[in-house]
Amino acid sequence: MADNSRFDHDLVLAHKFPETTFTYTERDAAVYALGVGACGRNAIDSDELKYVYHENGQQFVQVLPTFAALFSLGSLTNGSIDLPGLQYDPRLLLHGQQYIQIYKPFPSSASLINKVSLAGLHDKGKAAILELETKSYEKQSGELLCMNRSTIYLRGAGGFSNSSHPYSYSNYRENQAPALKIPESQPFAVFEDCTQPSQALLYRLSGDYNPLHSDPMIAEVAGFPRPILHGLCSLGFAVRAVIKCICRGDANIITTISGRFLLHVYPGETLITEMWLEGSRVIYQAKVKERNRAVLSGFVDLLRVTSSL
Numbered sequence: 517m518a519d520n521s522r523f524d525h526d527l528v529l530a531h532k533f534p535e536t537t538f539t540y541t542e543r544d545a546a547v548y549a550l551g552v553g554a555c556g557r558n559a560i561d562s563d564e565l566k567y568v569y570h571e572n573g574q575q576f577v578q579v580l581p582t583f584a585a586l587f588s589l590g591s592l593t594n595g596s597i598d599l600p601g602l603q604y605d606p607r608l609l610l611h612g613q614q615y616i617q618i619y620k621p622f623p624s625s626a627s628l629i630n631k632v633s634l635a636g637l638h639d640k641g642k643a644a645i646l647e648l649e650t651k652s653y654e655k656q657s658g659e660l661l662c663m664n665r666s667t668i669y670l671r672g673a674g675g676f677s678n679s680s681h682p683y684s685y686s687n688y689r690e691n692q693a694p695a696l697k698i699p700e701s702q703p704f705a706v707f708e709d710c711t712q713p714s715q716a717l718l719y720r721l722s723g724d725y726n727p728l729h730s731d732p733m734i735a736e737v738a739g740f741p742r743p744i745l746h747g748l749c750s751l752g753f754a755v756r757a758v759i760k761c762i763c764r765g766d767a768n769i770i771t772t773i774s775g776r777f778l779l780h781v782y783p784g785e786t787l788i789t790e791m792w793l794e795g796s797r798v799i800y801q802a803k804v805k806e807r808n809r810a811v812l813s814g815f816v817d818l819l820r821v822t823s824s825l
């Protein structure tokens with residue numbers, strides 16, 4: 517049993533996060549798009565070229581909605597979280613879930629102000645779960661662009677509270693959680709895409725430098741035979757599948773993205789994303805073809821569903 521006597525939930529809860537800034541250019545947006553596999557199968561893909569190139573004389577590259585998840589990564593220390601009262605081994609940290617609300621399409625370059633707060637903290641015995649919420653505002657207009665809620669699964673850091681009443685704090689409504697039932701019916705659409713063996717090395721250039729994704733020795737200490745893919749990279753692949761198959765290439769109709777990382781993915785594996793339509797909600801599940809295992813599931817909410825579907 518880990519010694520978690522220095523894990524102080526009151527101190528964690530009381531922490532006031534400093535405001536941070538994040539500035540990106542369209543080059544960052546394009547490098548990100550390549551990192552999540554845009555145009556990876558087809559360099560002239562008519563749905564995806566606009567994310568990496570000024571296609572058809574368009575003035576700016578467009579920005580994928582999952583780019584939002586990068587906005588507060590600059591607050592991480594080498595891919596981990598440093599908070600007073602939080603006692604854990606950073607090598608055992610895994611990304612558990614990501615929830616994103618998008619209030620307006622992202623400009624191709626911007627300066628943002630991030631306001632971070634604690635959204636949840638739970639003692640699961642074998643693990644502690646930390647939920648961080650980031651609201652990102654455009655610096656110039658003060659307009660709220662998006663909200664991210666990241667769930668961090670800290671293996672070995674649980675057991676910091678009374679086991680008969682495990683500590684659990686959350687400041688948001690249940691219906692925003694990605695836990696959902698995958699329909700038993702045939703999926704409405706299925707999309708297969710290969711990640712590259714170098715996928716994590718490319719994706720990390722977008723700002724998540726946790727060595728778990730690049731360093732074989734760190735991966736081994738974390739319990740994996742080789743580096744694993746960033747959860748947010750897999751999420752980027754799955755949401756691209758939704759944009760292609762359901763949004764008919766129009767990512768601006770996405771309002772909410774939710775994903776739960778069920779199992780790690782190795783760079784180079786093939787992701788099969790299955791999608792079901794329930795009203796204006798797309799439920800999806802991504803599986804790794806080589807191991808036939810579900811690795812990610814969640815939902816994407818749309819403003820409307822294209823009439824041709």
Ligand SMILES: CCCCCCCCCCCCC/C=C/C(=O)SCCNC(=O)CCNC(=O)[C@H](O)C(C)(C)COP(=O)(O)OP(=O)(O)OC[C@H]1O[C@@H](n2cnc3c(N)ncnc32)[C@H](O)[C@@H]1OP(=O)(O)O
Pocket residue numbers: 533588589591592595596597598609610611612613632640645648650666667668669724726744745746747748776777778779780781
């Ligand atoms: C300082 C400010 C900073 C702000 C910035 C925030 C940005 C944050 C971004 C952070 C990015 C960090 C670095 C990135 C790391 C990665 O990308 S790691 C790779 C991606 N992730 C994974 O590959 C994880 C895949 N999932 C798993 O391996 C497993 O699901 C698990 C997480 C190890 C859990 O499995 P297991 O231990 O078997 O759990 P269970 O026994 O089933 O359940 C125990 C309880 O935990 C709950 N739970 C289970 N899975 C998750 C999950 N994915 N997310 C959240 N919660 C989970 C589960 O419900 C159980 O709880 P109860 O139901 O209450 O019992």
